[in-house]
Amino acid sequence: MTPDAPEVLRRDLHSIDAVGIGFGAIIGAGIFVVTGIAAGIAGPALLVGLAIAAVAATANALSSAQLAAAYPQAGGAYEYGYQVLHPLAGFAAGWAFLASKIAAASTVAIGLGGYLDALIPGLPPRAVSIAAIATFTGLNYFGIKRSSRANLAIVTVSVGALVIFVVAGASAFSAEHLRPFAPAGWRGTMEAAALLFFAYTGYARIATLAEEVRNPERVIPQAIVITIGGAVVLYGAVALVAVGARGADALTATNAPLLHVARTFPTPGVATLVAVGGVTAMLGVILSQLLGLSRMAFAMARRADLPASLRHVHPRYRVPDRAVLLIGATTAVLAAAGSLVAVASAASFAILVYYGIANVAALRMPGEKKLYSDAIPTLGVISCALLATSLPVPVITTGVAVLAAGFGVRFVVRLRSPGGSDGPAADNR
Numbered sequence: 001m002t003p004d005a006p007e008v009l010r011r012d013l014h015s016i017d018a019v020g021i022g023f024g025a026i027i028g029a030g031i032f033v034v035t036g037i038a039a040g041i042a043g044p045a046l047l048v049g050l051a052i053a054a055v056a057a058t059a060n061a062l063s064s065a066q067l068a069a070a071y072p073q074a075g076g077a078y079e080y081g082y083q084v085l086h087p088l089a090g091f092a093a094g095w096a097f098l099a100s101k102i103a104a105a106s107t108v109a110i111g112l113g114g115y116l117d118a119l120i121p122g123l124p125p126r127a128v129s130i131a132a133i134a135t136f137t138g139l140n141y142f143g144i145k146r147s148s149r150a151n152l153a154i155v156t157v158s159v160g161a162l163v164i165f166v167v168a169g170a171s172a173f174s175a176e177h178l179r180p181f182a183p184a185g186w187r188g189t190m191e192a193a194a195l196l197f198f199a200y201t202g203y204a205r206i207a208t209l210a211e212e213v214r215n216p217e218r219v220i221p222q223a224i225v226i227t228i229g230g231a232v233v234l235y236g237a238v239a240l241v242a243v244g245a246r247g248a249d250a251l252t253a254t255n256a257p258l259l260h261v262a263r264t265f266p267t268p269g270v271a272t273l274v275a276v277g278g279v280t281a282m283l284g285v286i287l288s289q290l291l292g293l294s295r296m297a298f299a300m301a302r303r304a305d306l307p308a309s310l311r312h313v314h315p316r317y318r319v320p321d322r323a324v325l326l327i328g329a330t331t332a333v334l335a336a337a338g339s340l341v342a343v344a345s346a347a348s349f350a351i352l353v354y355y356g357i358a359n360v361a362a363l364r365m366p367g368e369k370k371l372y373s374d375a376i377p378t379l380g381v382i383s384c385a386l387l388a389t390s391l392p393v394p395v396i397t398t399g400v401a402v403l404a405a406g407f408g409v410r411f412v413v414r415l416r417s418p419g420g421s422d423g424p425a426a427d428n429r
Contacts, residue, residue, distance in 0.1 A: 038195050049195075097350070
């Protein structure tokens with residue numbers, strides 16, 4: 001296969017780009033919005049839920065890192081499932097990723113509103129989200145390097161705002177705000193952990209973009225480890241300060257919980273900076289979602305799991321242009337509606353399916369390609385199963401129905417694409 005082959009993407013991303021994309025995907029609705037939902041479910045015990053989610057996310061991240069080093073193709077766990085397990089396992093991972101990240105667009109739209117209103121009151125948050133989707137779709141269309149530069153700027157502001165939040169709020173911490181610690185018991189803590197796992201899952205975006213990363217065998221595992229390690233430390237500090245400064249109840253009354261807490265800090269200007277960080281974080285998540293979703297659709301189209309037209313690559317910009325446009329349009333439509341709690345739960349279930357398959361693939365991959373002990377993906381599988389079953393039954397039922405619908409779509413698409421293959425990725429390039 002030559003570098004000019006029609007379905008080859010351009011490797012434009014360096015280490016800093018990969019780390020930035022990971023942070024851009026993680027630092028967003030999870031910490032700025034879902035923290036409040038988790039507080040409503042578990043009370044101060046959301047801190048334990050966050051720790052449990054961190055353990056699960058770390059195991060999943062390491063599994064993803066070694067898989068990405070061994071199979072550096074676009075599609076992440078979709079490719080791993082195909083190459084290591086079974087085509088149906090690969091499809092389930094890919095469809096779960098699409099369902100989770102498209103659904104998350106409405107979470108971002110709602111969360112954006114709470115922080116945006118503090119800066120410019122009266123702006124319709126969903127209209128702003130749709131405008132951002134259109135802008136980032138344009139950046140994505142004209143080459144991934146442009147998207148990466150925008151993302152690095154966004155990440156710098158978002159992370160900086162969270163660091164300022166922690167420093168300014170540390171003096172307001174009081175142990176009294178941690179009582180009663182677990183009003184909903186262990187069940188509530190585990191449900192909160194399942195929701196908070198959603199806050200950590202952006203590192204998958206790095207693996208999904210593997211075909212556009214230079215030296216992916218080295219860069220991707222390093223970027224994933226740096227991203228998840230930084231997120232665990234930052235999230236733990238933010239959540240501890242937020243709960244300790246105001247109590248869990250204060251986080252549940254708003255779609256902008258960190259802003260609500262920051263307004264009580266004595267240091268002037270912190271709330272404004274947190275609002276700016278919240279807005280940039282939501283925008284960063286939108287950008288990273290569009291990148292990951294378009295590459296996933298591209299990878300699935302190459303195997304005839306989605307319509308073949310989505311496998312087209314722009315001859316000049318070397319991006320999956322039709323997938324970029326379709327994902328942008330679909331995300332814009334779905335960002336205009338959605339219930340925050342319902343969407344966050346549904347997205348959590350779907351992404352747990354995605355990582356569950358990635359962990360099983362890490363267990364089954366050839367021994368000479370493994371970077372870590374099998375204990376890590378084993379812990380990943382167990383944690384994904386525990387967190388998924390901790391979600392309410394209606395959420396699980398909805399998630400299963402979404403997966404079933406996906407297999408129906410696959411059946412129809414493959415009937416119309418007789419050239420579709422369940423073999424290695426190279427067969428379809």
